[in-house]
Amino acid sequence: MSFKRTYAEINEKIKKGQAVVVTAEEVIGLVEQKGVAEVAREVDVVTTGTFGPMCSSGVFLNFGHPKPRIRMKKVWLNGVAAYAGIAAVDAYLGATELPDNDPENKHGPGRFLYGGGHVIEDLVARRPVRLEATAYPTNCYPRRRIETTITLDEINEAILFNPRNAYQNYNVAVNRSNKTIYTYLGMLKPNLGNASYSSAGQLSPLLNDPYFRTIGIGTRIFLGGGVGYVAWHGTQHSPCGTRGENGVPLGGAGTLAVVGNLKQMKPEWLRGTSLTGYGVSLTVGLGIPIPILDEEMLRYTAVRDEEIFAPLIDYSEDFPQGRPGNLGLVSYAELKSGQIMIEGKVVPTNPMSSYPAARKIAQILKEWIQKGEFLLTEPVALLPSADSGIKLNSLVERNGVNGK
């Protein structure tokens, strides 16, 4: 017999400390033992987690007004530029921004030791950060320049706003050329020397709710060690690609835009990240609770690494040139075994995102809910799903305006 459970019922149980919560890893074993129907009736919430470099991340800051006032046209934090083309003393610091004098890849693969992601980590770790700003004077904002030191607790707002996080599945990167290359998926050795992947697989949030039935605008989540919310679908959200029979996309698909107060986050879960030969980033800890509204939701959350497939993509030619196609699909179970077969060759695999950290996030979120500290939210609106007709456009190059 089918059954239904509401958000209100789940939250009542959470408040009484009676909710049954398991992680997306634990639920797999339970279903193997007892079957979907029984576990769906027992379990109220399944928690997920992921911890990997998420480049589309950043923070809105409001520094407060100095005396005399300044408009702040250009802003640097520890030498890293923040975007100040918004109101006076507001700025957005992006995770991948580099100091103006970074050598980048000019002398071989750069090391990218410091950038926006590291400034964010410094802020969250309560380390003082050097602020420099310049401006043109106006009658209301007379000042041309300021240099000072700020800390996270002194500034008015620090709102983490990540426009594209928590990718639902992703490419597995390989290199078919005969020289080593450096990508955002790490170092790729020549002649299919390794295969690099970056997803928590069976623990990953959007792989446990493949059609976004419960994860939507307003969903309360674990973000950077604190509480955050899903603000919107993420940039490049692409829910209409090919899916397996279980509904799980067979490549990069959905994404989330997430938001939260940086002041209550923890440096352990927001880490400045240096990707050799590529750039800087921010490794973000993100976890989402999934309410078991019915058997279908439980079936989704019981997805196993064996049933999640990702495409093998050549990053020496195919990806940079924007060519379609792949070298086949591999399951996360195969990837996690340490080696896969590509074109008859045994290829060692390596992850870029931390599975143990993903597991820990799902565990922390589970404890928050069990203790009654974290209630579930029903989305204010759902995210575009497989029936949305969304197509990802490529950028068209034209000469002049209106093709003239």
Place this chain on the structure above:
Amino acid sequence: MVNQKVVLKFSAALVEQPIIYRLIKNYDLMVNIIKAEINPRREGSLIMELSGQPDNFQSGISFLEGLGVVVEPLSQTVVRDEERCSHCGACTVVCPVGALYMNRPSMEVGFDNEKCLVCGLCVSYCPLKAMDVKWGD
């Protein structure tokens, strides 16, 4: 038995000579070459593990020094900041000897100090900068 990792630095003239062969043959030492480099000016440096009976070991070192080879103990070690390491596993691709390796199925990254060559590849590669070179013994 003595077992030590040493760094040998020698001049261009010595590059041509079968030093290692003599070390093994005349002093009954076991040699495990970890890293060998000859720079464009034909000067060489060798990192190797040397083991044998203590007196042989000493005589072997004296033999090398007699030839003008600079012998130094390999006193750098690589350490992992356990707080900073997220066990992402990215470093397992660069470590040439599997001193950084995945434990399966936990997917936690193990670090075997004994195997480490102190090549430094993981130090520059680790995205979270959790690996560092430590100087001294």
